């Protein structure tokens with residue numbers, strides 16, 4: 001056990017089969033959330049479709065549904081096989097949240113959902129809206145005036161702030177984003193151009209969140225999006241599982257005990273991968289195997305679940321820096337809510353050095369023409385790591401029957417110039 005901590009301290013790349021893992025037959029007993037909660041979130045997103053379609057014309061083709069494609073990436077996988085001189089059995093897909101409309105990252109699920117939820121609550125409480133109305137009326141001036149009395153605060157490494165700033169400014173809320181030092185300049189500039197207040201901190205994510213919380217504590221008209229503890233955010237992410245289920249069905253991909261689904265989720269504070277895990281386990285039970293992926297300098301959820309200390313331990317406590325090229329994953333202290341809610345449903349964890357991220361990012365761009373960011377690239381390492389660690393033999397799975405889904409959590413909004421630098425980097 002201690003040898004894992006020792007290796008983590010020494011920035012070794014690790015694969016850990018979660019020793020606290022529980023089957024879904026018992027693992028859900030501890031949870032207060034249920035499938036009905038996911039369905040409720042999905043229904044809310046359905047009610048907002050006319051609004052989203054009108055506010056964001058790029059969602060027109062999907063009638064206001066913010067959804068990404070499930071993309072066959074066997075070409076990229078062939079590239080891995082050639083480079084590594086290894087055979088990769090099974091089917092390979094990318095869940096391309098990197099191309100999600102509106103904000104180009106997985107945060108377009110949770111972050112946007114939470115603001116819609118808040119706007120709906122305010123409007124209904126004030127008798128301005130009923131659930132069976134056409135929600136595109138929320139774009140009318142009367143609503144703009146109404147929402148302008150209210151403030152929203154959030155702490156972020158970048159992408160959450162971006163999604164909340166975008167949706168918040170469309171609704172005409174006063175949004176303040178507290179950005180950690182990791183946040184990229186272009187994200188701050190884009191937000192400011194939309195009238196969002198951006199506060200910058202020379203410190204990491206936990207500090208940015210704390211400042212956001214402080215702002216809201218002193219003001220009853222400020223709503224704080226709590227990335228570390230929000231059940232609403234979590235449920236917004238969880239709806240992804242319903243969507244993935246229908247996409248797999250469309251592609252006639254079977255998921256059962258003989259044909260398991262292996263899902264690789266990049267993890268920062270844990271809300272996005274945690275919510276998706278909750279949804280997927282509710283739908284597929286033990287037939288989905290979930291792996292959280294983190295940089296070797298920021299393995300916060302791994303550390304929290306491994307030690308059982310959750311939010312009471314930070315990667316800095318074991319001498320790591322929490323400095324990583326994967327800015328979306330630069331979180332030192334995990335969400336205690338997520339660790340305690342779904343930590344035991346995660347099959348395994350792995351860590352990766354930053355120098356592996358750019359080669360993955362380049363390969364998928366060259367072979368399948370998909371633009372992802374370094375944080376998302378970590379998900380592409382999952383299959384190699386399972387194969388190298390004999391996971392399939394250990395679990396008695398025929399690797400030829402498995403379907404792999406790497407969750408590409410962001411990328412589309414990265415400016416071309418920045419992306420070009422990554423492609424040309426010498427890693």
Ligand SMILES: *Cc1c(COP(=O)(O)O)cnc(C)c1O
Pocket residue numbers: 105106107159160266267268269270271272273328329331373375376409410411
């Ligand atoms: C936020 C983010 C993640 C991780 O989500 P958490 O909820 O912080 O765990 C992964 N990748 C990208 C690109 C992100 O922006």
